[in-house]
Amino acid sequence: MLTEQLDAVRxxxxxxxxxxxxxxGRTLAGLLRRAGLHPVVVDRSAxxxxxxxxxxxxxxxxxxLADLGVTDTYVERSVxxxxxxxxxxxxxxxxxxxxxxxLDRFGDYRGLSRGALLDVLGAAGGPxxxxxxxxxxxQDGAVVRAALADHGEAVEFDLVVAADGMHSAxxxxxxxxxxxxxxxxxxxxxVNWLDPDPEFAxxxxxxxxxxxxxxxxxxxxxxxxxxxxxxxxxxQGPERLTGWIRSRLRRPGGHLxxxxxxxxxxxxxxxDLVDRRAADWSVGRVALLGDAAAGFLPTAGIGACMAMExxxxxxxxxxxxxxxxxxxxxxxxxxxxxxxxxxAQRNSRQLxxxxxxxxxxxxxxxxxxxxxxxxxxxxxPIRKLLNTRPPVPVPLSG
Numbered sequence: 001m002l003t004e005q006l007d008a009v010r011x012x013x014x015x016x017x018x019x020x021x022x023x024x025g026r027t028l029a030g031l032l033r034r035a036g037l038h039p040v041v042v043d044r045s046a047x048x049x050x051x052x053x054x055x056x057x058x059x060x061x062x063x064x065l066a067d068l069g070v071t072d073t074y075v076e077r078s079v080x081x082x083x084x085x086x087x088x089x090x091x092x093x094x095x096x097x098x099x100x101x102x103l104d105r106f107g108d109y110r111g112l113s114r115g116a117l118l119d120v121l122g123a124a125g126g127p128x129x130x131x132x133x134x135x136x137x138x139q140d141g142a143v144v145r146a147a148l149a150d151h152g153e154a155v156e157f158d159l160v161v162a163a164d165g166m167h168s169a170x171x172x173x174x175x176x177x178x179x180x181x182x183x184x185x186x187x188x189x190x191v192n193w194l195d196p197d198p199e200f201a202x203x204x205x206x207x208x209x210x211x212x213x214x215x216x217x218x219x220x221x222x223x224x225x226x227x228x229x230x231x232x233x234x235x236q237g238p239e240r241l242t243g244w245i246r247s248r249l250r251r252p253g254g255h256l257x258x259x260x261x262x263x264x265x266x267x268x269x270x271x272d273l274v275d276r277r278a279a280d281w282s283v284g285r286v287a288l289l290g291d292a293a294a295g296f297l298p299t300a301g302i303g304a305c306m307a308m309e310x311x312x313x314x315x316x317x318x319x320x321x322x323x324x325x326x327x328x329x330x331x332x333x334x335x336x337x338x339x340x341x342x343x344a345q346r347n348s349r350q351l352x353x354x355x356x357x358x359x360x361x362x363x364x365x366x367x368x369x370x371x372x373x374x375x376x377x378x379x380x381p382i383r384k385l386l387n388t389r390p391p392v393p394v395p396l397s398g
Contacts, residue, residue, distance in 0.1 A: 001127050001128075001129050002040070002042065002129040002132060002148065004127065005038070005040040005041070005127055005129060006040060006155060008038035009037075009038045009039065009040050009157075012037050012038055013037075013322075013323070014037060014158050014159065014318065014321065014323060014326070015156070015157045015158045015159070015323075016032060016037060016039040016040070016157060016158065016159045016160075016161065016318075017039070017040045017042070017134075017146055017155075017157045017159070017160045017161070018039050018040065018041045018042075018161045018163055019042055019043075019133070019134055019160065019161065019162050019163060019164045019170045020042075020043055020161075020162065020163035020164035020165060020168075020170075020289075020290070020292070021041050021042070021043035021045075021118075021128040021130075022043075022118070022163060022164075022165065022290065022291075022307075023114070023117060023118065023121065023290060023304050023307045023308060024163040024289045024290025024291070024292075024307040024308070024310065024311050025041060025043070025161070025163035025164075025289070025290070025311075026041075026118060026121035026122060026124070026128075027064060027068070027121055027307070027308045027311035027312065028161060028163065028289060028311035028314060028315055029041045029124075029126055030068045030070075030121060030124030030125065030126065031064075031067060031068060031124075031311065031312060031315035032315055032318070033124065033125060033126050034067065034068065034069070034124065035315065035319055038126075039126075040129070040157075041126065041127070041128045041129065042128070042129040042130075042132040042133065042134075042148065043128055043129070043130055043131075043132070043164075044131065044132070044133045044164065044169075045130060045131070046130055046131060047128070047130045052113065052114035052115060052191070052269055053113070053114055053191040053224065053226070053269055053271065053298075054111060054112070054113050054114070054191070054217045054219050054224030054226075055111065055112055055113070055114055055117060055301075055304050056081055056109070056110075056111050056204060056217060056301040057078065057108075057109070057110050057111070057112065057117075057304065057305060058103070058106075058109060058301070058302060058305045058382060058385075058386070059103060059106040059107025059108055059109060059386060060302075060305040060306070060308075060309050060385060060386065060389065061304075061305050061308045061309070062107040062108060063312070063389075064308045064309060064311070064312045065120075067312065068121070068124045069124065070120050070121065070123050070124055073120050073123050074110075074112075074117075074120045075108070075110075077112055077116040077117075077119065077120055077220055078110040078111060078112035078116065078219070078220060079110060079111050079112070079201065079202065079218050079219060079220055080100070080108065080109070080110055080111075080202055081099055081109050081110060081111050081202060081203075081204050081217075081218070082098070082099055082100040082202040082203070083096055083097065083098060083099060083100075083202055083203040083204070084096070084097045084099050084203070084204045084205070084206075085097070085203060085204070085205045085206070086205075086206055086207075086208060086370050087205065087206065087207040087208070087256070088207075088208070088363075088366075088367040088370070089208065089209050089210045089248075089363035089364075089366070089367060090249060090250045091207060091209075091249040091250060091251075091252045091256050092250075094367060094370045094371060095370045095371060099204075102383075103382075103383075103386070106383075106386040111204065111217050111218050111219050111224075112219050112220060113219045113220075113222070113224065114304070116219065116220065117304065129148075132148055132149055133148070133149050133164075133169060133170075134146045134147060134148055134149070134160075134169075134170055134173070135147045135148070135149050136154065136173070137160060137170065137173045137174060137286065138154065139284045139285050139286065141284065141285075142324075143156045143157065143158065143285070144156070144157050144158070144159070144160050144284065144285040144286060145157075146160055157285075158285065158323045158326055159285050159286075159287065159318070159326050159330075160285065160286045160287070161286075161287045161288075161289050161314070162174075162286060162287065162288050162289065162292045163289040163290050163291075163292055163311075164292060165290075165291045165292060165295070166274070166275070166276045166291040166292070166295030167276075168288070168291070168292035170286070170292070171278060171288055171292050173286075174283040174284075174286045175278060175279075175280060175283055175288075179278060179279040179280060180276055180277070180278050180279070181276065181277045181278075181279070182274060182275070182276050183274065183275045183276075183277070183297075183349055183352075184273075184274045185273040185274065185297065185352050185356040186230055186231055186273075186356070187213075187228050187229060187230050187231060187234075187273040187356045188228070188229070188230075188231045188234040188235075188270060188271065188272045188273060189213075189226050189227060189228040189229075189234070189270070189271045189272075189273060189298075190226070190227050190234070190238070190263075190268040190269070190270055190271075191224065191225070191226050191268050191269040191270075191271060192224075192225045192226075192227075192263045192264060192268040192269075193222045193223070193224060193225070193268075194222065194223045194224075194225055194258075194259070194262050194263070195222070195223065196218065196221055196222055196223050197218075197223055197255065197258075199255070200216065200218055200223065200255060201218055202218065203218065204216070204217045204218070205217075205255075207256065208355055208363065208366050208367075208370075209245065209248055209249070209363065210248050210358075210362075210363045211229065211230065211233075211248070211358045212227070212228065212229045212233075212241075212244075212245050212248065213226075213227070213228040213229070213355055213356065214226070214227050214228075214245070214256070214259060215228075216255070216259060225259055225263050226271075226298070227241070227245075227263060228273065228355075228356065229241060229245075230358065231272070234270075238264065242260055242263070245260065246260060271298070273297055273298070273352070273356060274295075274297075275294075275295045275296055275297045275345065275348065275349070276291070276294070276295045277293075277294050277295075277342065277345060278292070278293050278294065281293045281330070281333070281334040281338060282327070282330035282331065282333075282334060284327060285326050285327060285330075287314065287330045287333070289307070289310055289311060289314060290307035290310060290311070291303070291307065293310070293338075293341070294306070294341045294342060294345050296344070296345060296348050297348045297349065297351075297352050298348075299348045299349075299351035299352045299355055299356075300344065300347050300348040300351055300381070300382070302344045302347075302348065302382070302385070303348070306340070306341050306344050306345075309337070309340075309389075310337050310341060313333055313336055313337045313390065314330075314333045314337075317329045317330075317332050317333040317336070318333075336390060337390075340385065340388075340390070343381075343385070344381070344385060347381040354366060
């Protein structure tokens, strides 16, 4: 499959290699293909990689999906999230927010698994070379050469996009580690999947406990569950963690009891709650995209949305440019998108300090704030991003 991709890209006016077939990489590749290019897409994973975790997708992605031509597929594979509920430290319902009323004027707020989103983005067409990573990246100003594993000699491209995740190996080839900042909460999480619950078909729910966090989020035909705690407690094993959480709750009952009883932590997807931020989003003809540029904690539910929006902006800045202007286009993309991404990332970090913290006083503060904070104030940072959505620089379909 890689050979066919390389044959197709040779005749392109802009020869692009996308490293990483996650949310950001597939979005960018789909947009470039709709603009008439044939980007080479490679990924280190196998084609049957797992579903991963669940996503709550803000209306920020609606124009991106429209340009990809996959809106209908996205709606079919996802579910509407109409309500959001917070439980207090004892497990009692504290506040419910009508998300539909607050966000409908901006577009859809929907839930789906990461695997389903990748399938939706893959519907935009185009192959992916799996189990392939660049071994060497070298550039001289005019071109960038990438030696792809098991492919022999280096191949010339006009642009390489590193979209291979928060711990990007491609980024490490061009950017010193000291130019990458890490924010570590000290917590980890397990993600599991349960059978759907009709009563919670449109409800995302979170329990902000005393030294732990439980979130449940519906997707098509399943209920996603995430359990978070300090890393030392996660490392003790699922039985001890679940037992400890039960000791902190007063008669959980109902939905929460089911979550605690049916969640098999050791069999799920483990996620260490760390984010990263690169000081530079481009080095010559190599661009960073998605988590490779700014990886998100799950606290604001915005990381995948920002990755897709960034891919949309990058594709717009690349549309129709001559090869010699690639570095200029990358700098323009960074000036336009970086402030939005880092503002969203700051919000995620602030929420993490509130949610992933310990101390007897913190749950009390959270419970009080939940009950008195106006709904619009709670969603202020998200609504600001939606109110200031940037126009794409140039049309992406002709």
